[in-house]
Amino acid sequence: MKLYVCWGTFQTPRPGGHPCHNAHQALIDAGYEPEVIRVHGLGIGPLKWITEGRREVKELTGQPAVPVLVTDDGEAIHDSKRIADWAESHPRTTPATSSASAASP
Numbered sequence: 630m631k632l633y634v635c636w637g638t639f640q641t642p643r644p645g646g647h648p649c650h651n652a653h654q655a656l657i658d659a660g661y662e663p664e665v666i667r668v669h670g671l672g673i674g675p676l677k678w679i680t681e682g683r684r685e686v687k688e689l690t691g692q693p694a695v696p697v698l699v700t701d702d703g704e705a706i707h708d709s710k711r712i713a714d715w716a717e718s719h720p721r722t723t724p725a726t727s728s729a730s731a732a733s734p
Contacts, residue, residue, distance in 0.1 A: 632656060632663040632712075633686050633697040635670075648709035652696040655713035660721030668695055 632638075634649035641647040656663050668682025672693030683693040689705040690697055698706040698715065706712050 630656075630661060630663045630701050631666055631699045633666045633668050633682065633689075633695045633699070635672075635695050636667060638665060649696045652698065652709040652712040655709075655716040656698070659716035659719065661716065663698070 632653060634653065636649075638650050638653035639647065640650045645651075653663070653665065666682060668680055668686060670678040670680035670683045670693075672679070672683050672686070672695065677693065679687075679693055683695075686695055686697050687693045689699065690707045692707065694707070696707075696709050696712060698712045700706070700715075706715050
C-alpha cells in the first residue's frame with residue numbers, strides 16, 4: 630500500500646486539517662502502515678510545480694493533486710475524504726507489521 634502525499638503527513642492549522650495528514654491518519658486509525666511517498670511540488674491552483682512524483686500521480690489518477698492511495702490490489706483512490714471512507718470500510722483485520730519487526734525471528 631502506498632500513500633502519495635505532498636511534503637509530509639504533518640498536521641497544519643488549516644481548517645479541516647491538512648488533506649495528506651487526514652488521509653494518513655485515517656489509514657493509521659484503520660490499522661494500516663502505508664508506504665508514504667512524498668511527491669513535493671505543487672499540483673493545485675494556478676501555479677503548478679510538477680515533479681516526477683506528481684507526474685506519477687497524474688499517470689495513476691489523471692490529475693497531479695495528492696493525497697492518493699494505491700491499495701495492495703492496485704486501486705488508486707484520490708482525495709482525502711475518499712481515502713478516509715475507504716479506510717473506514719476496509720479496516721485491517723490482521724496486525725500491521727513494520728519491515729523491522731517482519732525481519733525479526
